[in-house]
Amino acid sequence: MQFTTTALFALLGLASAQKVHVVSVASTNNTLAFFPDNLKADVGDMIQFQFRAGNHSVVQSTFDQPCSPINEHTNTTGIFSGYQPVAASASAGDIPTYTVMVAAKTPLWMYCSQGKHCQAGMVMVINENTAANATRSLANFKTLAKQATSNTAPSSAVGGTSGTNSTSGTGSGSSNSGSGSGSSSGSTGSDATQSGSSSTASDTAIPTAAASIVGASSSMGLLGLVAALFML
Numbered sequence: 601m602q603f604t605t606t607a608l609f610a611l612l613g614l615a616s617a618q619k620v621h622v623v624s625v626a627s628t629n630n631t632l633a634f635f636p637d638n639l640k641a642d643v644g645d646m647i648q649f650q651f652r653a654g655n656h657s658v659v660q661s662t663f664d665q666p667c668s669p670i671n672e673h674t675n676t677t678g679i680f681s682g683y684q685p686v687a688a689s690a691s692a693g694d695i696p697t698y699t700v701m702v703a704a705k706t707p708l709w710m711y712c713s714q715g716k717h718c719q720a721g722m723v724m725v726i727n728e729n730t731a732a733n734a735t736r737s738l739a740n741f742k743t744l745a746k747q748a749t750s751n752t753a754p755s756s757a758v759g760g761t762s763g764t765n766s767t768s769g770t771g772s773g774s775s776n777s778g779s780g781s782g783s784s785s786g787s788t789g790s791d792a793t794q795s796g797s798s799s800t801a802s803d804t805a806i807p808t809a810a811a812s813i814v815g816a817s818s819s820m821g822l823l824g825l826v827a828a829l830f831m832l
C-alpha cells in the first residue's frame with residue numbers, strides 16, 4: 601500500500617491545526633472573573649474552561665441581556681456548564697473542566713450565573729468585534745451586567761448543553777493550581793431586559809459539543825495514524 605507525501609503532510613496539518621484556549625473560571629483565591637475575559641479564537645478552536653475555586657458556572661447570553669440565558673431571548677439553546685464545585689474534585693487532584701468548540705467568528709458573550717457574580721463583573725467575550733459595532737464591547741457588556749436586576753441560570757431542561765464536562769489533572773493546560781471551597785447554588789428568576797437597538801443575531805452562534813479529551817488528544821491520534829501509515 602502506498603501513501604503519498606502530500607497526504608501525509610495534510611494529516612500532519614490537521615494534527616497541528618486545532619488549538620485549545622484555556623480560560624480559568626475564577627482564580628485560586630476565588631477572584632470573581634474569567635482569566636482571560638476577552639480572547640480571540642478561530643473556527644474549530646477549542647475553549648476549555650477550568651474551574652479553579654468556589655462554585656461557578658459558564659452560561660451564554662446575548663450582549664443586551666448579560667445576566668440572562670440566551671435561550672430566554674432567542675430560539676437558541678446556548679451553552680451552560682452547570683455549577684462546578686471545585687472542592688469536590690480537589691481532593692482527587694482534579695480540576696473540573698467544560699470544553700466547547702468555536703463554530704463561528706461571531707461574538708460569544710458569557711457570564712457566571714452564581715449569586716450576583718454576573719453583576720460583579722464575572723463576564724467575558726470570545727471574538728469581540730468592535731470593528732463592526734464599537735458599542736458592543738466587553739466594557740459596555742460589563743456596564744450592562746452591573747445594571748441587571750437579577751442573575752439567572754438556565755432551567756434544568758436546557759442545562760449542560762453544547763459542551764462537555766470533564767476533569768483533568770491539576771495544572772492541566774494552565775499555570776494556576778489549587779482548590780477552593782464550594783458555595784450555594786445560583787439564584788433563579790427572570791432578568792431585567794436591557795435596552796439596545798442592535799440585533800442579537802450576532803450573539804447566537806453556538807459552539808458545537810466537544811469532549812475535553814478530544815481537545816487534548818485529537819492531535820496525538822492523527823500523529824499515531826501517520827506513524828502507522830509510515831509502517832505500511
